[in-house]
Amino acid sequence: MLAWKFLAPGAVAPFTGVRWPAGSWIEGRPAPGAGVHACALEDLPYWIDQELWQVELAGPVTRAGRQLIAARGRLVGRVHAWPDSSVGFTGGCIERTRRRVIEALHAAGQVAEADRLAARREAEAEREVALAIAAAGPFFVGYVADVIRRRPYPGTCAYMAANAAAALGGGAGHDEERAEQAAWLRDGLKLAPR
Amino acid sequence: MSRALPSDLVCMVAVERLTDYLDGALPIEERTQFEEHLVTCPGCVIYLRQVRAQIAASAALGAPRPPAEEVKQKLLDLFRSSRGG
Amino acid sequence: MPAGAPELQAVVQDSSLVEALRAGDERAFLELVGRLHAGMVRFARGFVKSEAAAEDVVQDTWAAVLDGIDGFEGRSALRSWIYGILANLARSRAVRDARSIPVSALEPDDAEPAVDPSEFLPPSHPRWAGHWASYPTPWPEDALISEETLMVIREAIERLPPGQRAVMQFRDVEGWSSQEVCAALSLSEVNQRVLLHRARSRVRREIARHVGRRTP
Numbered sequence: 001m002l003a004w005k006f007l008a009p010g011a012v013a014p015f016t017g018v019r020w021p022a023g024s025w026i027e028g029r030p031a032p033g034a035g036v037h038a039c040a041l042e043d044l045p046y047w048i049d050q051e052l053w054q055v056e057l058a059g060p061v062t063r064a065g066r067q068l069i070a071a072r073g074r075l076v077g078r079v080h081a082w083p084d085s086s087v088g089f090t091g092g093c094i095e096r097t098r099r100r101v102i103e104a105l106h107a108a109g110q111v112a113e114a115d116r117l118a119a120r121r122e123a124e125a126e127r128e129v130a131l132a133i134a135a136a137g138p139f140f141v142g143y144v145a146d147v148i149r150r151r152p153y154p155g156t157c158a159y160m161a162a163n164a165a166a167a168l169g170g171g172a173g174h175d176e177e178r179a180e181q182a183a184w185l186r187d188g189l190k191l192a193p194r
Numbered sequence: 195m196s197r198a199l200p201s202d203l204v205c206m207v208a209v210e211r212l213t214d215y216l217d218g219a220l221p222i223e224e225r226t227q228f229e230e231h232l233v234t235c236p237g238c239v240i241y242l243r244q245v246r247a248q249i250a251a252s253a254a255l256g257a258p259r260p261p262a263e264e265v266k267q268k269l270l271d272l273f274r275s276s277r278g279g
Numbered sequence: 280m281p282a283g284a285p286e287l288q289a290v291v292q293d294s295s296l297v298e299a300l301r302a303g304d305e306r307a308f309l310e311l312v313g314r315l316h317a318g319m320v321r322f323a324r325g326f327v328k329s330e331a332a333a334e335d336v337v338q339d340t341w342a343a344v345l346d347g348i349d350g351f352e353g354r355s356a357l358r359s360w361i362y363g364i365l366a367n368l369a370r371s372r373a374v375r376d377a378r379s380i381p382v383s384a385l386e387p388d389d390a391e392p393a394v395d396p397s398e399f400l401p402p403s404h405p406r407w408a409g410h411w412a413s414y415p416t417p418w419p420e421d422a423l424i425s426e427e428t429l430m431v432i433r434e435a436i437e438r439l440p441p442g443q444r445a446v447m448q449f450r451d452v453e454g455w456s457s458q459e460v461c462a463a464l465s466l467s468e469v470n471q472r473v474l475l476h477r478a479r480s481r482v483r484r485e486i487a488r489h490v491g492r493r494t495p
Contacts, residue, residue, distance in 0.1 A: 001230065014229075014233075015232070016228050032222065033222030033225075033226075041277065045232065046230055047230070047233055048233055049233070064222070064226070065226045065227075066226075066230070067226065094274075134405075139405030139406060140406075142405065142406050143406060146406065146407075153236050155233040155234050156234050156235065156236060158234075159233075159234035159235075163199055163200075163406070166199050167406070195402070196348065198352050199281065204399075204407075204409030204410055205399060205409060205411050206373075206392075206394070206396065206399040206409040206410070207294060207409065208338065209393070210393060210394070210446045210476070211390065212476070213472055213475055213476035213479060214472060214476075217457060217472060219472060221369075231371035235371070235410075235411070237410075237411035237413075237415060238411075238416050240414055240415045240416075241415050243417070244415065244418055244483060244486075244487075245483060246419075247418065247422075247423045248423065248432070248451075248479065248483055248486060249451050249479075251424070251432055252316045252425040252432060252447070252451035252452050252482075253286055253451065253452065253454055254429060255422075255429060255432060255433055255436075256318065256321075256451075256452035256453045256454060257328055258313060258317055258318070259317040260313050260316075260317075261312060261313075261316045261317065265316075265338075266287070266309065266312065267361070268338065268343055269308075269309075269338070270305060270308075270309070270314055271486060272338075272341060272342055272345060273303075273305060273308045273345060274303075274305075276345035277283060277303035277345075
């Protein structure tokens with residue numbers, strides 16, 4: 001079956017340091033939980049790294065946590081639009097976090113703060129306003145500052161956006177944000193499932 | 195635990211699990227959780243790199259060093275007499 | 280001594296070396312000495328109060344090894360056998376010199392965090408309690424290769440409490456496996472790892488302080 005995998009530069013597995021060879025199969029170790037790890041679309045936001053590859057998995061494929069585990073795997077092709085398009089990805093995380101926070105401020109009757117935040121769209125200024133509002137009361141506004149600050153680290157930015165969504169909308173909010181992140185990757189990078 | 199996501203691993207706990215992680219001694223779920231955390235946390239990635247560099251440097255300290263010439267000679271004399279020479 | 284895979288390999292290689300020693304092969308003896316002597320001195324140094332005392336203990340060990348080599352049955356690896364003799368002699372010497380390692384020193388003391396809690400955001404932080412207050416500063420690529428930094432590491436290891444020092448010495452400096460260290464020090468895997476964790480954390484702090492001083 002086809003799946004996806006984020007790797008460190010040079011098609012290197014980020015945790016084992018093993019380089020995935022071009023085209024040929026690699027075998028996973030036959031131990032519980034060991035094996036070739038890859039992602040279904042919905043898992044991708046949790047494993048963000050510099051390179052994105054399509055992979056083919058063989059042998060029995062199981063799910064464990066947020067990963068697919070297979071006996072064997074091989075690289076099929078690289079998604080060249082990544083990481084250049086990560087700016088668009090993190091932009092989405094920031095936009096959604098901003099929207100959630102502004103909605104939450106409105107819901108709490110804090111219209112003035114909501115407007116103050118909405119008025120500042122340039123990164124540094126927006127961060128400062130967000131932190132100022134958060135210091136005065138609604139802590140969750142700080143998440144806007146967080147996602148803007150960590151924009152250079154897409155995995156971190158995505159995680160913080162998910163945290164913000166959880167703070168405002170519980171488990172459902174969290175899952176919704178992660179689903180939107182996965183959808184951005186699917187549509188923005190044209191990862192049509194086959 | 196992050197206030198928003200109580201089941202999450204936070205950095206303060208992650209660094210305590212680092213030795214177990216490097217030894218492959220974490221159970222599978224915790225290893226996955228640790229790796230997921232690294233994806234979200236440049237700070238812990240830096241910390242992990244530092245520990246790995248430290249281990250490599252420690253190994254450099256362990257490079258075999260020949261004993262001083264006089265020690266070598268003493269030991270050789272010992273060897274010869276023990277072998278009845 | 281439990282025979283795990285690394286032990287079995289060593290035993291197989293050992294038999295030709297043991298034969299050579301019994302036959303009076305000086306080159307074989309000097310090769311063995313070259314390989315083990317420095318590590319043995321480092322190990323003994325953890326028990327006794329001076330470098331000279333450590334050298335003495337190691338020389339006594341070689342004498343005992345040569346006395347016993349004809350009777351060595353090869354049930355354990357040669358290195359483990361030699362280190363067993365060394366450990367006994369080092370402990371006796373330490374007791375004689377009135378600086379003994381209490382058994383409790385090899386047991387982990389009550390739980391203490393290995394990293395200073397002030398490096399993380401406090402429990403009161405509304406969004407990121409327990410996360411890095413600020414990311415650690417990356418060390419320059421070549422920072423750890425310098426003689427200066429190696430000396431900092433060596434001194435930091437020497438200042439460790441005895442149990443932590445012994446485990447770090449064996450694991451990270453000498454490169455022994457977890458199994459071998461547990462057998463040599465009569466520690467459980469878990470206890471061994473706790474000691475290693477604390478040792479590495481303390482040494483890391485020393486390195487960070489030193490590297491911090493160097494960078495402008």
